Amino acid sequence: MAIGIAAASALGFLYGPIITLMIFSFNDNPITKLPLTGWTLEWYYKALTNPDLLAALWNSVIVAAAAVVICLAIGIPTAFALDRFDFRGKTIFRRLVILPITLPGIITGVSILAFFSMMGVRLSLWTVIVGHGTALTAIVVTNVFARLQRFDRRIEEASADIGARPWQTFIFITLPNIRSAVIGSSLIAFTVSFDEIPVTYFLTGRDNTLPMYIWSVVRRGITPEINAIGTIIVVFSMVLIFVSVLMIYDGRQDTPTGRRN
Amino acid sequence: MKQHTRNIRNFWLLFTGPAIWWSLVLLVPYLIMLMISFYTRKFPFHVPDFQFGNYVKLIEDPQYYLVLFRSIKIAFLVGVTAFLISYPLAYCLARKISSDRWRLLLYVATIIPLWVSYLLRAYTWKTILGSEGILNSFLMWTGVIQEPSTFFLYNQFAMVITMAYIFTPFMVMPVYASLEKIPSSLIEASKDLGANRVSTFLKITLPLSMPGVLAGFTFTFCLSAGDFISPTLVGGPYSNMVANVVATQFGIAMNWPLGSALGIVLLFIVLAVITLSDRLERAGRINLA
Numbered sequence: 001m002a003i004g005i006a007a008a009s010a011l012g013f014l015y016g017p018i019i020t021l022m023i024f025s026f027n028d029n030p031i032t033k034l035p036l037t038g039w040t041l042e043w044y045y046k047a048l049t050n051p052d053l054l055a056a057l058w059n060s061v062i063v064a065a066a067a068v069v070i071c072l073a074i075g076i077p078t079a080f081a082l083d084r085f086d087f088r089g090k091t092i093f094r095r096l097v098i099l100p101i102t103l104p105g106i107i108t109g110v111s112i113l114a115f116f117s118m119m120g121v122r123l124s125l126w127t128v129i130v131g132h133g134t135a136l137t138a139i140v141v142t143n144v145f146a147r148l149q150r151f152d153r154r155i156e157e158a159s160a161d162i163g164a165r166p167w168q169t170f171i172f173i174t175l176p177n178i179r180s181a182v183i184g185s186s187l188i189a190f191t192v193s194f195d196e197i198p199v200t201y202f203l204t205g206r207d208n209t210l211p212m213y214i215w216s217v218v219r220r221g222i223t224p225e226i227n228a229i230g231t232i233i234v235v236f237s238m239v240l241i242f243v244s245v246l247m248i249y250d251g252r253q254d255t256p257t258g259r260r261n
Numbered sequence: 262m263k264q265h266t267r268n269i270r271n272f273w274l275l276f277t278g279p280a281i282w283w284s285l286v287l288l289v290p291y292l293i294m295l296m297i298s299f300y301t302r303k304f305p306f307h308v309p310d311f312q313f314g315n316y317v318k319l320i321e322d323p324q325y326y327l328v329l330f331r332s333i334k335i336a337f338l339v340g341v342t343a344f345l346i347s348y349p350l351a352y353c354l355a356r357k358i359s360s361d362r363w364r365l366l367l368y369v370a371t372i373i374p375l376w377v378s379y380l381l382r383a384y385t386w387k388t389i390l391g392s393e394g395i396l397n398s399f400l401m402w403t404g405v406i407q408e409p410s411t412f413f414l415y416n417q418f419a420m421v422i423t424m425a426y427i428f429t430p431f432m433v434m435p436v437y438a439s440l441e442k443i444p445s446s447l448i449e450a451s452k453d454l455g456a457n458r459v460s461t462f463l464k465i466t467l468p469l470s471m472p473g474v475l476a477g478f479t480f481t482f483c484l485s486a487g488d489f490i491s492p493t494l495v496g497g498p499y500s501n502m503v504a505n506v507v508a509t510q511f512g513i514a515m516n517w518p519l520g521s522a523l524g525i526v527l528l529f530i531v532l533a534v535i536t537l538s539d540r541l542e543r544a545g546r547i548n549l550a
Contacts, residue, residue, distance in 0.1 A: 006350070007353035007357075010346050010350035011370065011371070014374050015370075020395060021385045024388065024395075032395065033393055081272065081276045087276075093283075096288060097287075099291075104486070104527060106507055106508065107524050110294060110520060111291050114293045114517065118293060195379055195380060198489070201508070211378070211380050218380075222388050234381060237376055
């Protein structure tokens, strides 16, 4: 019984602050404090008509979408190479690839900054996109690799035996089998990119992403507008993550985190 | 032989792009950072050099080694706090809930907060703990205190709570996984041999779940040791962590060589903790089959 209460409080601890954020996004007191004074949608209206915030939101969508494209373009071939070929330095390569999700983000951030500065590249949304692509590809690699490891290669052989060309086998056999891992990990990469600060902080030029905008506001103080946009982000990412977790899980027992395990 | 050549061709067809990408944006930058850590700072920027002055400074100047100690202390406390919060939850999920459906649902519910905006989860503690915040106003409203307390926010306590909150799911996952692997026959055997619930837990369940605890501790330690967002939001004047100093050196202080050296030290601390926990886990591994 005691353990049940402790577990329930742990869940309460995990969700309490998030729910608090949501409740206060509807409270009409400009100061985030109790008691609640009344309901309002004013903060949502203010947030959604704030041009800086909207510009940052749009930038974040672009960055996250482009980062996912990089993650897939690099991550899927990498996962295949790790799954299907043996090559010299494979162990080191595998460790290197997951470093960005193992090490604190700030290390990846400053090292890519040093790289760009040495190459004379000017900071912009493009540098942010490259940074996110680098930092987040490991999510796709680990998830797709895990799925490929479980994949029964004999199905591909059967497909080849009955006359399918390699690309046909890939499109009709291999791809459908890893599809949910690909979609799930893309959604996670998108969500993480959408919220990324440690890398973005060092690589962004004049343009802000949404988390950088929120960061610059909340460092100065607390405004209910942030509660409102925060609630929208929370609901949006919860739905996205719920779908992707189900996709990656796919009825199996491995951890759907995409992080080191 | 022909098959072999085709394999090599396929391999490079697949791998050339990623190989170039990974070396260019990952390997080279890390090496550049290592290189800059040996440079000398010279107004306005820095000049190529090979000297260990930046590392010596980290050891000699209390400003820097105190920050390193503090980061390690805070990260340790976050690990311990996350353990205390997570263990009962993981235990319940693995041992007390009999319906698979509910277990999956609650497990997913536990890990979902991981991807709910990190920044917002740190920020919400600022609204809770602040002197005009929710906790203070609640305590005043209910008459527990008369004056708002500044005790809650902008100190190391606030940092530990906030980061423990943020990283708790990273503890629940591995602990749950290790608890779930313990065969129930072992628990039953312990009971048959006359052990009560407490001693079964202390002598069987807890030791066998230590690999998970260790993994969870490694995650939470490494993540909080390298964080600079929570310290900035909820930490006070004496709450600078390694990553804050790195950010400052790469920002307004414009001392990239020192910042790089500190970054390299942080990198080695994290890799050392991971390697150590890997070794410990392997040394203590018990075959349950």
